[in-house]
Amino acid sequence: MSQRVVITGMGALSPVGESVSEFWDSLINGKAGAAKITKFDPQYFKTNFAGELKNFSVSDHFDRKEARKYDPYCHYALVAAREAMNNAGITKDDVKDPRRAGVIWSSANGGITTFEQGTKEYFENPETPRYSPFFIPKILVDTASGLIAMEFGLMGVNYCPVSACASSTASIIEAFRNIKEGRADVMVAGGSEAPITHAALGGFSALKALSTRNDDPAKASRPFDRDRDGFVMSEGSGALILESLDHAQARGANILAEITGGGMSADAYHMTATHPDGEGAVWSMQQALDESGITVDDLDHINAHATSTPVGDISELKAVKSLTGNRFKEIPVTATKSITGHLLGAAGAIEGVALVKTLEEQTIPGTINLENIDENLPEGALIVKETQSHRMTYALSNTFGFGGHNASIVMKKWNA
Incomplete structure (x- = not known):
């Protein structure tokens, strides 16, 4: 029997708000998130702006040891997933059968920040290659899905669909179908991206995909406008908690929408x-x-x-x-x-x-x-x-x- 699938929790980390409420407030009030890049000096690039998180501090969410083990895209994933689980009213202790609770989480670029830093350090000191033991797990695109599962003890289906900018919609669809077809009761689905790096900015610039409206970044993203000249690259994360309708109703969940x-x-x-x-x-x-x-x-x-x-x-x-x-x-x-x-x-x-x-x-x-x-x-x-x-x-x-x-x-x- 096919299960109906509902959404019971959400998390958002974006250039226009670092919670669902802040994000929605910016959307309905038309507050753009693009501004000059602060993560590095972009002066030699054709585009010098992006949609950075404005007030995000890793130390607000992770201790120093934990923070060093994760790439920024994983930081973003965990923060959004935590908000979503909290919003859904689910803690680790609430997961009655962890084998029927899973994570499908996407990223197109994964740990590109870590990859760029590690490679740069190697070429600066090629005679003494000192890659971090965390280098490989930090760059993998599936690391975030694993970390979310570990944090909440979710032992069900867990993987990372990658289909470029369609990736996290694919994650939500896959999570939806795992519940619809009876393989899971609860799924965390979404995606995270931390692409504001030299390599990503340079690569997308070379493709002529980015806007070069450096004099007015807030007006650079202008879909359907006659004078649009490319997209604005942004970072952040979005998370949804999906449940079967029966499971959500049995625990008295606040249902937000149905997929x-x-x-x-x-x-x-x-x-x-x-x-x-x-x-x-x-x-x-x-x-x-x-x-x-x-x-x-x-x-x-x-x-x-x-x-x-x-x-x-x-x-x-x-x-x-x-x-x-x-x-x-x-x-x-x-x-x-x-x-x-x-x-x-x-x-x-x-x-x-x-x-x-x-x-x-x-x-x-x-x-x-x-x-x-x-x-x-x-x-x-x-x-x-x-x-x-x-x-x-x-x-x-x-x-x-x-x-x-x-x-x-x-x-x-x-x-x-």
Whole structure:
């Protein structure tokens, strides 16, 4: 028998808020998170800004010994997971059968900070290579999922899907299906990313993927705008606690939303570019609707992937138009990356948190920095510019990644 799957807890660590409440406040008030990079001197790069965490201090969350063992992406993962578990009202002692509680957690870049530091130290002293014994576990992309499991004693399914910027949406979908198909009762799902390094900034710059609006970083992320010139790289983490409906109700949990379906696909087109007509994206979204048992007539809102790249924004709206047909002009679309920037492998997780809050509050955050809609976009798209109330039952979130990876998820407003 198929299980219904609900969300009972959330955690958020982002450039616009280091808790769910702070994050949501920034979204509805349009407070952008991009600013000049402070982690290192970016003066020789074409882009010198990013979406850094503003007030995060490792010492506030970890003792010195513990902090040194983890890469920043793991710090972010644990902090968001702790908030989510606390929000769900679950402690380690509350997990009755740890074999039916697991973690599926993603990161596209893993411990890139550790890798860069270790490699730099080696080349500075090649005759005395002194790599840390923690070097390998700190750089692995699956370390965060293991650490979360250790902290809360979760012995069930545990792994790390990696599909570039679609990674953490894939994690949520996989966690959803493990519960839906009866293999688990509780899952921690999400993703974390700490990519603000020389290597990542230089690499994405070389791809001409990043905005170079150095004179005004807060307005650099401008999905669907005629003058967009690339995305804003950001760091952070998002976590969701998923439970079977029976399990959540049996313990008297506060249910926030229901997950009804997910879809994943490939463009099979290009190493970095999206398919120009969004064919893979259409299939991803259609699968999510089909698994939810709904049609486009039931869909009330879409949180777009919309990274603010010249090609990607157009192809996504073409896909949405192809999917929705006559309803294209009726379904409100927003792009929260205009506020948060792009959290890469953690994007789907932080946007999953945004989607839950959107349904809970019946409020759609506006797409900021949209001054002149690109005339090349499909005509008639209902892009939300200002935060607005909207009656919603079903909402969809998209995330797409380099390599042609697509992931879409549908959530439903919880009605007790």
